[in-house]
Amino acid sequence: MPMDANEIEALIKAGIPDATVEITDLAGDGDHYAARVVSESFRGKPRVAQQRAVYAALEGRMGGVLHALQLTTAAP
Template sequence: MDPREIEALVRAALPGARVQVEDTVGDGHHFQAIVVAEQFQGLPLIKQHRLVNEALKAYLQDGRLHALALRTFTPAQWEQLQGLDSGSSAN
């Protein structure tokens, strides 16, 4: 699986989201993602992750996507984090 596929699926489920996905092992099955979305506002972390995982459900179930490490943020949280660490970015 290509990281761009994951990004597209998440963006389709969360319109306006900024998504950055990296293949951590280079095998097309293990990824890490940063997702910044307005839809996360007021939601606990577990519900934020569920929204992302729901977008990828078919791929997780059939094994095309084996592992996904998620970091999710609201836009305000992301801006605050960027003020502390200017080394990361999400598209």
């Protein structure tokens, strides 16, 4: 069952409370999304650490319920 964009956003915001999150459904199928996540908590962290924080917020749904996520992270 595909994930809803609002659910992805809610999970990320729950895990990274100060995040600004933009979700785009890339294929219209609920399985392929792009996410832009901006958080002050990312400041000074390498991009891989920023992305790991987002994946951790998704609580194991990546690769299962959520098939593909094109991820862009940044500090404000």
